[in-house]
Amino acid sequence: MIHAACCHLKTIKSDPRISKPLQNWMFCVLHVKKMIAVLVLFIMKPAGSVSADWSVTFENPNPCAVKGSSVEFRCSYNYPDREIARKIAWYKGQFIDGDWKRIALSDIPSYQNRSEYLGDLQHNCSLEIQDLQDDDAGYYYFRFDTDKYGRRSKESVYLTVTELKARVNPKRVRAGDTVTLECGASCPLSTTVWFKDGHPVSKPNFTAQAEDAGNYFCAVEGQESVQSDPVTLDVQYSPLNVSVEVSHAGLLTVGSSVNLTCSSAANPAADSYTWYRSTGSSSVLQVGSGQVLCLPSVDLSHSGLYICQSRNRLGENNSTQVLLTVTETDIYRLILLVGIGVKVVFLLLLPLFIIQAWRRWRNSTADTESHDYENV
Structure with missing residues (x-):
């Protein structure tokens, strides 16, 4: 078919009876027929051709x-x-x-x-x-x-290729507020997981407590080694775990000194400390302020139960009671002297006991020898 079309084109060009415009028109028609014939041959290629099953x-x-x-x-x-x-x-x-x-x-x-x-x-x-x-x-x-x-x-x-962006909403909360963790990227990702200071976080939504403060980062599940940059959650709360430390253990004698130090966990840090003393009755007296209560020379009136109150702008909390007992006699020194005296007396009497025991043993030995002689 293609060969016949080519021969027909040559015949048209060599025929002087056909005008030039008509030759051009007939040439275009035959050229189109040639292209159609080529396309038909390509389409009708057998199933084993290059384009099949590839x-x-x-x-x-x-x-x-x-x-x-x-x-x-x-x-x-x-x-x-x-x-x-x-x-x-x-x-x-x-x-x-x-x-x-x-x-x-x-x-x-x-x-x-x-x-x-x-x-x-x-x-x-x-x-x-x-x-x-x-x-x-x-x-x-x-x-x-x-x-x-x-x-x-x-x-x-x-x-x-994307990067993980960790977000904590909001970044600063009060204890009891709700926190939402969000892990974003420039394209959809599979399941993401969260960590706080290296430890897994069970839920991305939670009610904040004091222990929830710290650094958070996210990762794609199954690829936990690749992590986002950390973000910080700031949890603010009133003083917790208020405690008192006493510089002198045990009983106090009149004239001795003692310091009471108050400490607590708080965010923001405690900015006010107040000291109270209970004398056993229902009355409670304010006896000082500041984180350290100094008693340079105590007397009998300083005896009682002491309490520290720690406060920040979010609230306040009290310590447990600490007992101070002041006496007129230094009992510990007395006990020490008595102990020394007992030791001295024991050391003096010990040789007498040894000599007495040796004499008794010698007398009993002499009596035994005398009886043996009489029997012989």
């Missing part, structure tokens, strides 16, 4: 991964059964001198030791890229060659 399929054509993590391009390819795959390669699309070109990953130094072909030479063409960087974002293509033909994917995999 395909490349990407299961996740638009993956999104966190910077520093890894990503897998799940891929499969097909070709006629009578063919055998001999060569495979992955490419990345890049603009070079204004032209879009496909560069083999094996020719890009930054992918050395970071890309791994997970597929085979049959139908699996999956690829993994590790330790993702911002420059890894872009279009990726796959190509394979058999004994006779080569095929490259028309479609592509577009990789997005």
Whole structure:
């Protein structure tokens, strides 16, 4: 058909009876017929042609991964059964001198030791890229060659590389307020998990308590080693665990000195301390202020139960009672003197007891010898 059309074109051009415009028109018609004939021949090629049974399929054509993590391009390819795959390669699309070109990953130094072909030479063409960087974002293509033909994917995999952004809402709360943790990225991610100071957080929404203050960061589940930058949650609360430390343990004698120090956990820190003393009756007296109560020379009137009240702008709390007992006699010194006296007396009497015991033993020995002689 094509040969006949070509001969007809030559005949038209050589016929002087046909005018020049008519020749041009007839030439165009026959040229179109020639193109149609070529197209028909192409379409009517048998099933074993190059275009049949050839395909490349990407299961996740638009993956999104966190910077520093890894990503897998799940891929499969097909070709006629009578063919055998001999060569495979992955490419990345890049603009070079204004032209879009496909560069083999094996020719890009930054992918050395970071890309791994997970597929085979049959139908699996999956690829993994590790330790993702911002420059890894872009279009990726796959190509394979058999004994006779080569095929490259028309479609592509577009990789997005993102960074995790952790947010705490609100950043500063009072104990009892609700806190929401949000982990964002420039594209949708799978399930995210949270950590506080290295320990897992069970829920991203909770009622804040004093112990919830700290640094929080998020990660993608299954890739916990790649984490967001930390964000700080500030939980404010009134004084807790108020306690009093006494510089002198035990009983106090008149004229001795003692210091009482008050401490507490609070956010913001306690800015006011008040001291009270209870004398056993229902009356309570304010006896000082400040974190340390100094009693340089105590007397009997200082005996009683002491309480420290710690306060910040959010509230106040009291310590447990601490008992101070002041006596006129230094009992400990008396006990020490008595003990020394007992030891001295014991040391003086011990030789007498030893001498007396030795004499009794000697007398008993002499009596025994005398009886033996009489028996003989």
